[in-house]
Amino acid sequence: ILNVEQSPQSLHVQEGDSTNFTCSFPSSNFYALHWYRWETAKSPEALFVMTLNGDEKKKGRISATLNTKEGYSYLYIKGSQPEDSATYLCAFPNDQAGTALIFGKGTTLSVSS
Amino acid sequence: DAGVTQSPTHLIKTRGQQVTLRCSPKSGHDTVSWYQQALGQGPQFIFQYYEEEERQRGNFPDRFSGHQFPNYSSELNVNALLLGDSALYLCASSLALGAWYEQYFGPGTRLTVT
Numbered sequence: 366i367l368n369v370e371q372s373p374q375s376l377h378v379q380e381g382d383s384t385n386f387t388c389s390f391p392s393s394n395f396y397a398l399h400w401y402r403w404e405t406a407k408s409p410e411a412l413f414v415m416t417l418n419g420d421e422k423k424k425g426r427i428s429a430t431l432n433t434k435e436g437y438s439y440l441y442i443k444g445s446q447p448e449d450s451a452t453y454l455c456a457f458p459n460d461q462a463g464t465a466l467i468f469g470k471g472t473t474l475s476v477s478s
Numbered sequence: 479d480a481g482v483t484q485s486p487t488h489l490i491k492t493r494g495q496q497v498t499l500r501c502s503p504k505s506g507h508d509t510v511s512w513y514q515q516a517l518g519q520g521p522q523f524i525f526q527y528y529e530e531e532e533r534q535r536g537n538f539p540d541r542f543s544g545h546q547f548p549n550y551s552s553e554l555n556v557n558a559l560l561l562g563d564s565a566l567y568l569c570a571s572s573l574a575l576g577a578w579y580e581q582y583f584g585p586g587t588r589l590t591v592t
Contacts, residue, residue, distance in 0.1 A: 369520070396577035408482065409521075409568070411580035454520060458577035464534045465511070466570075466581060468520030 367391055369457050371469035378445050379477055385441045386472040388455035392436035399456040399466060400429055400440055409454060412440075445476045480505065482584035484569050490590045491559050499554040499587045503571030510552040511581065512544060513568040521568055527552050528575060556589075564591045 370389040378384050397416045403409040413422040418433040426443045442449055452473045456466035483502045491497050503510050509528045513521035523536035527546035546552045556563055566588050570581040
């Protein structure tokens, strides 16, 4: 059974703080690793799809790294803003066709102004 | 360009009843997946449809069934509803098969079974 773990479960930071979350996934049969942001009352939205060991991707103040050999990915948010408040989900495709995404439980970030 | 749409937004049903949820994929997408998100959990894969066929099913009973139409829209049917079926049901579409394609999600249908 494929298992994806995320930590911490929740996080509360002040505006301007930088923060990071962890996603752990099986290191064998790796195809890709997805990060999604899910704001309250909205649809989950893809942030990154990472495929290569050592990948680093960036979108504005958010960046992610990938280590497929040890089975983890980090998501970093620099200078958190209230609009970054959301649940951040990572997901691991169960096969090369990406048939099913196996999701972690997510990290819920709350940013206070 | 409309993204993934789902209907209805909310639904309240009684145990034992049947329910149908609907999903229209993003324009140009031919692959539709359904997920169930229970409280405190990440989304759980139910099944995926491609070319009107169910490609793969997650660990869900046969009470959960689906269909994909020629226009790629999809339905999720749940029979003999149980209290435990209360959840947010998400539909996702992708441009093609492949682990590296991001999935686009709809806003979900909140099902409450009483």
